[in-house]
Amino acid sequence: MLASPNWTHLAAELSGEAPLDLSAGLSLLLYTGLVVGLVLLLMLLAAKLGHKSTTPAKREPYESGILPSGEARVRGPVPFYLVAVFFIVFDVEAVFIVSWAVVYDRLGWAGFAQMAVFIGVLFLALGYLWKAGALDWGPRAGRKAGGKLPEAGR
Secondary structure: OOOOOOHHHHHHHHHOOOOOOOHHHHHHHHHHHHHHHHHHHHHHHHHHHOOOOOOHHHHOOOOOOOOOOOOOOOOOOHHHHHHHHHHHHHHHHHHHHHHHHHOHHHHHHHHHHHHHHHHHHHHHHHHHHHHHOOOOOOHHHHHHHHOOOOOOOO
C-alpha cells in the first residue's frame, strides 16, 4: 500500500515557506488556560476558606507607630499630574520616533509620511492643550478667569 503524500508539506516546500505548525501555539494556549484556572481556583479557595476577622485596630491606618492626626486624603496639585501625563505621552512619542529613526532607510518615503502624520497629530494635540490653557500652571492662570485665584478646597 502506497502512502499518500502530505500536500501541505509539499506545497510549503515548493513555495519556500515553512509548514504551518500549530502545536506550539496550542500548547501555549493550553498552558495559559491551566495557569489562569489554577490562579482562579486558589483565589476562590482563599476567599472561601480564609479566616476573616475585623477589629477596630485593623481598620486604623498604619503611620509607623505614630497615631494619625488629620485627614489622610490631601489634595495634590494638579500641575504635578499634568506634568506626569505629558511626560508619559512625550516619552511614548520618543520611543516611536527613535524606533523609526533606526530603520528609516528600510521604510522609505511611506515610513517618512507615516511618521510625519504621527508628529503632526501630536503637534495638533499640543497646540490644542496650549490654547485650552492646560499648560498655564502659574498663579496667573487662575487670575485670567475672574481676577482672583481659585480656592484650594474646591
